[in-house]
Amino acid sequence: MSTESIPIIITGKPHLVAHPDLPARLIKGVKPKYEIVHFCPSAEAFEEEFPKVMKGESYAVSSGLGSNVKSANPRKPKAAVVGGGMTDEEFARMKAVEGADQVKWVRVPTDSMDRLGPALDGLESHIVAWLDALEIQ
DSSP: OSSEEEEEEEEOOOOGSTTTHHHHHHHTTTTEEEEEEESSSHHHHHHHHHHHHHTOOOOOOOSSOOTTOOOOOOOOOOOEOOOTSSOHHHHHHHSSSTTGGGGGGEEEEEEEHHHHHHTTHHHHHHHHHHHHHHHTO
């Protein structure tokens, strides 16, 4: 069994959360099993950047976040986590992007702020549990 972290991509709307360090918390909080290689701050950024990530192409990371940002050997994600602030239409558009069929998908429930509070305290552990349930190899 490999001890290398499983690469994932996260798309969310951090501006909707009452805690501006949420992306940094997620990056730290899903380790060591998972590694956020790319963080997209919007569905539009995902649509633009995800196909490039999957092809291993050079691209500008709009958020500047994720381990691929400064990596000479960028990793392709095996799963995509979509934040609860994304609309059904945005989610459908992301799942239709070239290469989207090559990853497993997790969609954070839209009521997460109601359950976890405006800072989404503990979201990291929920994401890990949802990803674990997918049994990603």
